[in-house]
Amino acid sequence: MRASQINHALDFVREAITEASKWWWRFFDWVAVVEWRRLFLTWFLVLLFFGMLNTPEPAVWYIFISFAVKVLAGGKRKAELVARDATVQANVATLERRLMEARMAALQAQVEPHFLFNTLALIGQLIETDPPEAARVHAHLIDYLRATLPQMRARDGGTLGKQVELSRAYLAIMQARMKERLRVRFTVPMFLHSAPFPPMMLQTLIENSIKHGLEPKIEGGTVTVRAQVVDATLQVEVCDDGVGIDPHADDGVGLANIRERLQLLYGSQAELVIATPPGGGACATIRLPYKMMEDA
Amino acid sequence: MSPEQTFTALIADDEAPMRDLLRARLQAVWPELQIVAEAANGLQAVELGEQHKPDIAFLDIRMPGMSGIEAARQLYRHSQIVFATAYDQYALDAFQQGALDYLLKPVSAERLATTCARLRTRLEASRQPGPAAAAAPPQDIGQQLAQLTALLENKGKAAAEERPKNGYLRWIQAQVGASLRMVSTREVLFFQSDEKYTRVQTATSEFLIRKTLKELLDELDPDEFWRIHRSTLVRVDAIAEVSRDLRGRQMLRLKGHAGELEVSRNHSYLFQQM
Numbered sequence: 374m375r376a377s378q379i380n381h382a383l384d385f386v387r388e389a390i391t392e393a394s395k396w397w398w399r400f401f402d403w404v405a406v407v408e409w410r411r412l413f414l415t416w417f418l419v420l421l422f423f424g425m426l427n428t429p430e431p432a433v434w435y436i437f438i439s440f441a442v443k444v445l446a447g448g449k450r451k452a453e454l455v456a457r458d459a460t461v462q463a464n465v466a467t468l469e470r471r472l473m474e475a476r477m478a479a480l481q482a483q484v485e486p487h488f489l490f491n492t493l494a495l496i497g498q499l500i501e502t503d504p505p506e507a508a509r510v511h512a513h514l515i516d517y518l519r520a521t522l523p524q525m526r527a528r529d530g531g532t533l534g535k536q537v538e539l540s541r542a543y544l545a546i547m548q549a550r551m552k553e554r555l556r557v558r559f560t561v562p563m564f565l566h567s568a569p570f571p572p573m574m575l576q577t578l579i580e581n582s583i584k585h586g587l588e589p590k591i592e593g594g595t596v597t598v599r600a601q602v603v604d605a606t607l608q609v610e611v612c613d614d615g616v617g618i619d620p621h622a623d624d625g626v627g628l629a630n631i632r633e634r635l636q637l638l639y640g641s642q643a644e645l646v647i648a649t650p651p652g653g654g655a656c657a658t659i660r661l662p663y664k665m666m667e668d669a
Numbered sequence: 670m671s672p673e674q675t676f677t678a679l680i681a682d683d684e685a686p687m688r689d690l691l692r693a694r695l696q697a698v699w700p701e702l703q704i705v706a707e708a709a710n711g712l713q714a715v716e717l718g719e720q721h722k723p724d725i726a727f728l729d730i731r732m733p734g735m736s737g738i739e740a741a742r743q744l745y746r747h748s749q750i751v752f753a754t755a756y757d758q759y760a761l762d763a764f765q766q767g768a769l770d771y772l773l774k775p776v777s778a779e780r781l782a783t784t785c786a787r788l789r790t791r792l793e794a795s796r797q798p799g800p801a802a803a804a805a806p807p808q809d810i811g812q813q814l815a816q817l818t819a820l821l822e823n824k825g826k827a828a829a830e831e832r833p834k835n836g837y838l839r840w841i842q843a844q845v846g847a848s849l850r851m852v853s854t855r856e857v858l859f860f861q862s863d864e865k866y867t868r869v870q871t872a873t874s875e876f877l878i879r880k881t882l883k884e885l886l887d888e889l890d891p892d893e894f895w896r897i898h899r900s901t902l903v904r905v906d907a908i909a910e911v912s913r914d915l916r917g918r919q920m921l922r923l924k925g926h927a928g929e930l931e932v933s934r935n936h937s938y939l940f941q942q943m
Contacts, residue, residue, distance in 0.1 A: 490755050491684075494775030498690035550684045554709075588683075591710045591734045620840040624853040632856065636872070636925075644873050647851040649842075656848070 404442045405450035412439060485580075492546055499549075510549045516542035521573070532666075533600060533609065534566030536575040540598065543576060547583055554593025555583070561600040567666045568607055571634060577627040578611040578657045585622070586615025586655055594654070607663035614654040618647070628657075635661065676792055677705045679721060681714035681737065682729040682753065691727060691753070691776055698782040699789070711735025718744040724792055727772070730754045738818055745810045749788055769813060838888040841869055843876035852876065854893060858923050859930060860885055860902040872925035897921065898933040911940045 404412065416436045423432040492514050499507035520539040537559065544557045579596060587594045594614040601608050628645065635643040643661035650656055678695070682688045688707050695702055705721045708714035712734040718726055726748040728737035741750045755774040770784055841852040856871045866877040867885065882902060885894075894902045903921060910922040911932070919932035919940055932940065 487755065491774075494690075494755060495684075495686050497775050498686050498693075501693065502689055550686060552685045554683075589733045591712065618840060618851050620838055620842060620851075621836060623839050624855060628853060629855055632853075641873055647840075647853070648845070648848045649851060650848045655851070 401442055401446070402450060402454065404439050405447045406454060407443075409443075412443060415439075491550065495546075495550055506549065510546055513542040513545045513549075517546065521576070531570055531572040532566060533561065533568045533570040533575075533607070536570050536572065537561050537566065537598070540575050540579050543579065544596065551583075551588075551593060555587060556593075556595040558595060558597045561598065565600050565602070565607070569664055569666065570607070570609065570661075571638060574631050574634070574659055575609060575611065577631060578659070581627060581657070582611055582613040582615065582655065586613040586617070590615050602663050605663050606660050608658060608660050610656060610658045612650070612654060612656040614652070617649050617653055618655050631659070635659070674793065674796065675701055675703055676724040676789070677703045677721065678725040678727065679706045679708065679714065679718055679723040679748070680704060680727045681708040681711070681732065681740065682727075683709055683732045684729075685709070687729065687753075687774065694776050694778055694781050695785070698778060699785045702785070711737065711740040714740045715743045718748060722747040725749045725751060725788055727751045727753055729774075738814060742811065742814045742818070745814065749791065750810070750814075751784060751788070769810070769817070837890040837893070838885070841876070841878060841880075843869060843878050845876070850876065854889065854904070855906075857894075857904055858907045858926050859904065860894075862900040870926065895936075895939055897936045897939065898931055901930055903930060 416432075416439075419432045419435050420429070423429050492510065496507050496511050496514070499510060517539065520535070520542070541559070544555070548555050548557065575598070579598070582596050587596065597610075597612045599610045599612070624647075628647070632645050635645060639661050643659070646658045646660070648656045648658070680688050680691050680695075682691070688709075692704055692707075695704065702725075705723055706717040708717050709732075711732045714726070714728060714732070714737075715735065718740070726741070726744050728740055728744075728750060730737040730752055731754075732740075737752055741752070744750065750769065752769065752771040753774050753776065754771065770788070772780060772784060839854050841854065841857060843850045843852060852869060852871060858870045858872065860882060861868045861870070862882040863877070865879075867880055867882055869876040869878055882896075882900065885902060886896060889902070892905070894904055897903050903923070907923045907925070908921055909924045912920055912922070914920050919937050921930040921932060923930070
């Protein structure tokens with residue numbers, strides 16, 4: 374009987390202590406982060422209240438304790454809380470990035486139906502008039518789809534060499550369609566083929582060059598792809614001598630997509646630069662940190 | 670009706686294989702038709718059309734220089750127009766509403782045969798002396814073409830969700846060395862006037878342009894950029910947070926940029942709590 378009563382009392386005391394300590398730390402946190410202005414205000418109110426009750430001691434204690442907490446622990450505690458918030462925010466940022474990556478994957482997967490229809494129409498026609506050419510275009514189309522369709526695309530292994538291969542397949546198809554209106558020049562040194570490079574960026578730039586630069590131009594022109602390393606930066610450039618960029622034309626999903634993906638992958642170390650050279654046409658350059666090959 | 674009557678045609682397509690295909694198909698379904706000219710773009714189509722005055726003009730819609738529809742507006746007086754298109758839902762809708770002839774690429778032999786039979790009947794009827802001119806009066810076709818042009822422009826605009834508002838400035842041109850940097854407005858965080866120049870700030874760099882803030886304000890999309898201060902235009906999407914400093918001024922923090930921008934009192938209404 375007695376023992377259980379003691380146990381009861383102990384439990385109560387333990388609970389009271391936990392509760393009190395919870396409230397104490399809550400008070401502590403509040404004092405640590407509250408503005409001085411507000412703290413002064415509470416001091417004034419507490420003094421007023423206990424002053425009216427004629428028992429100023431609790432008010433004095435309150436002021437003394439909160440002042441001490443604020444001065445001694447305020448800075449540290451505040452930093453801790455800020456750090457905790459930052460961690461939460463960082464987690465949110467990671468989550469956002471994952472979502473973004475998923476969205477990007479969906480975006481980069483798009484094969485233009487117009488392109489597909491035209492290429493199939495071309496193959497159908499060549500089967501009748503020029504079967505060997507039909508076989509070549511057909512093979513290029515398979516290479517292109519293998520690298521473009523998301524279900525087919527390898528998760529990793531995005532090297533500059535792979536991207537160049539894909540772009541060559543695409544350009545070969547476009548040359549079969551545009552004939553002498555499209556000329557292509559690649560200046561990509563062999564040693565750069567193993568350098569990591571994000572998928573579908575080179576492709577987007579080349580498609581833009583053809584669609585907005587060369588297709589609208591009656592006599593067509595040349596697409597030049599150049600890669601080089603400048604000061605530990607890999608610089609991949611797609612230039613055309615087409616009609617240039619209309620300052621009122623929308624920059625489209627493609628470029629915004631590249632910019633966002635570069636930002637996610639490399640932060641401020643990478644950039645996409647669009648320029649119009651004095652001779653006309655347009656140049657798009659991707660710059661990112663150069664690595665010899667994919668990290669293991 | 671004399672079966673020896675021959676008719677002439679023009680083919681216009683910017684892609685040579687497509688011209689080859691159409692020529693081969695035409696020879697198969699209508700061997701007597703003489704293809705007198707082939708054009709690789711819209712301007713050439715008009716030029717050759719004026720020169721040869723063919724009975725029929727097969728025009729691809731998407732061509733450099735001048736679209737097939739624009740070319741048709743100059744050619745329809747002498748020639749029956751047949752449009753060809755590969756994949757363009759809007760154009761198809763437009764054609765189905767009107768009475769214009771069109772072919773879907775790649776051109777199938779059956780479809781082409783039907784179209785050719787109709788053209789032939791119409792052309793033969795128009796060559797018959799007498800009142801039975803079955804060809805549509807040219808004014809009518811001209812009107813239809815004008816409507817088609819307008820329809821395609823409008824539908825094209827409505828369709829491109831990414832750019833519902835054309836005409837606004839989308840690229841800022843900044844001289845960097847010999848070439849002109851094209852800075853997309855989506856890259857810009859804010860513009861700030863700096864004596865006689867305007868500073869263009871992106872996440873990674875900064876440019877100076879000669880265009881004044883006032884000029885930019887007139888040319889930029891007002892939903893994309895807001896004026897928050899006499900000397901500052903900010904891209905709305907780049908705003909991360911609005912807070913008040915000790916003096917009660919509203920300050921903007923931007924995504925991807927360390928500094929803060931002040932919102933002047935005149936513009937503080939932009940950031941009222943909902």
